Amino acid sequence: MSDCNTDFGGHWIVVSGASSGIGRAIAVEVVRAGARAVLLGRRHDELQETARLCGDASRTEVLPIDLTQLPEIAPAVAGLVARVGRLYGLCHCAGVVQTLPLAATTSERLRSMMEVNLLAGMELARAVTRRDAIEQDGGSILWIASIYAHVGAPGQIAYCATKGAIVAAMRSMALELAPRKVRVNCLSPGLVRTAMTEVSGSRMSEEQWARIAAMHPLGTGAPEDVARAASFMLNPRNRWITGTDLVIDGGYTLH
Numbered sequence: 001m002s003d004c005n006t007d008f009g010g011h012w013i014v015v016s017g018a019s020s021g022i023g024r025a026i027a028v029e030v031v032r033a034g035a036r037a038v039l040l041g042r043r044h045d046e047l048q049e050t051a052r053l054c055g056d057a058s059r060t061e062v063l064p065i066d067l068t069q070l071p072e073i074a075p076a077v078a079g080l081v082a083r084v085g086r087l088y089g090l091c092h093c094a095g096v097v098q099t100l101p102l103a104a105t106t107s108e109r110l111r112s113m114m115e116v117n118l119l120a121g122m123e124l125a126r127a128v129t130r131r132d133a134i135e136q137d138g139g140s141i142l143w144i145a146s147i148y149a150h151v152g153a154p155g156q157i158a159y160c161a162t163k164g165a166i167v168a169a170m171r172s173m174a175l176e177l178a179p180r181k182v183r184v185n186c187l188s189p190g191l192v193r194t195a196m197t198e199v200s201g202s203r204m205s206e207e208q209w210a211r212i213a214a215m216h217p218l219g220t221g222a223p224e225d226v227a228r229a230a231s232f233m234l235n236p237r238n239r240w241i242t243g244t245d246l247v248i249d250g251g252y253t254l255h
Contacts, residue, residue, distance in 0.1 A: 007235050008035035010059075011135070012087045014077075014128060015039060016067065016120070017094030019046035021194035022144060024053065025223035026091055026230045031059050033231050038080060038087075040124075041094065042066050067094055067120035068112075077127035089140040089234050090128045092121035095162075099155040110158045117162035118169070125173065129182055138181025140234045143170055144226070145186040147249045163188075167245050174243035183242040185233050190249025192221040217251035 013030050017023030019041035027037045031054040039047045039054075044064045051060040061084055065076050081087065095117045100109060125141050128134060148156055149163040167186050174184035191212055213220050229248050232238065247253055 007033045007237060008088075009236065010034065010036055011089065011236060012036045012038060012061075012084055013089040013091060013234060014063075014080075014087060014124065015091045015093060016124060017041055017092075017144075018050050019043045020050075022189070022192060022223045022226050023091075023093035024050045025227035026093055027060075028053050029224070029227035029231045030091075030234060031056065033235070035088075035234075036060065036084075038063050038084070040065055067116050067124075070115070070119060070123050073120065073123040074127040077124065077133060078130075081133045086135045087128050087133055087139065088135050088236065089142070090124055091142045091144065091230055091234060092124055093144040093230075094120065095144065097156075097159045100158060101155055102157055105158050110161065113158050113162050114165070117159075118165050121166065122169065125184075129177060129180075134180075134182065138183070138239075140236070141173065141177075141182065141184045142230055142233050143167075143184075143186045144230070145170075145188045145245065147188050147190050147247060147253055149186075149188055149245070150247070151253060170245065171243050178242060181239075183239070185242060186245040187226060187229055187233065188245055188247045188249070189226045190216055190221060190247075190252040192223060192226060194223060215252055215255060216249065217254065219250055221248070221250055 013035045015027040015037055018027045018039035027050055031037050036059045038061045039050050040063045041047050047062045054060050096113050143166050145166045146163040148160040149167045170184050170186045
């Protein structure tokens with residue numbers, strides 16, 4: 001069995017949304033597997049807690065940034081590269097979700113979700129893959145999408161639109177960046193119980209939650225379930241995987 005602690009060889013991975021939930025779990029997992037992680041998010045105190053959970057301060061860099069401020073993203077990444085050196089990868093995990101019926105899905109609410117879920121990820125990918133930012137031998141970009149890129153659900157029209165856009169963009173990005181040995185992939189999780197999903201489902205009754213959970217034959221997921229898959233997809237050893245959307249949903253989409 002290979003030593004998992006050498007898999008990433010100290011490469012820098014930027015993890016957005018690292019202050020909690022899935023993003024935090026991914027940051028902890030890639031550091032455990034030998035990466036160094038840039039912890040990106042709005043909440044400085046929570047990012048510091050993620051750094052503590054990663055266990056080795058020399059293997060993390062905290063980068064507080066508000067991803068709704070799109071013009072600030074590229075300069076922040078450029079400053080990061082000046083401090084830590086070239087980057088190997090990006091995992092765009094930051095995202096927002098609102099459960100809204102069509103009548104309440106205004107253009108402003110749709111735009112606010114699209115801004116973080118898609119546009120901020122595009123800006124991060126554009127900045128990380130600059131020739132003076134990414135490692136010369138290539139790299140890996142991973143988007144956290146959702147099963148709602150593949151299936152519908154009442155009250156999730158806007159969210160489905162943002163996640164479907166991510167998967168479509170990923171495929172074109174994978175083709176465009178392949179000549180530079182930059183792999184681009186997605187993960188599409190099912191229901192993972194995090195603080196964000198609890199808030200988004202706050203309008204639902206326990207009975208409604210139970211019905212959704214029952215649609216996952218293996219039960220609902222934990223952030224660590226997604227983190228292990230993310231580490232696999234980002235891993236430099238998996239150099240032949242690109243343009244792939246890996247569904248990890250406890251069997252939800254089997255129905």
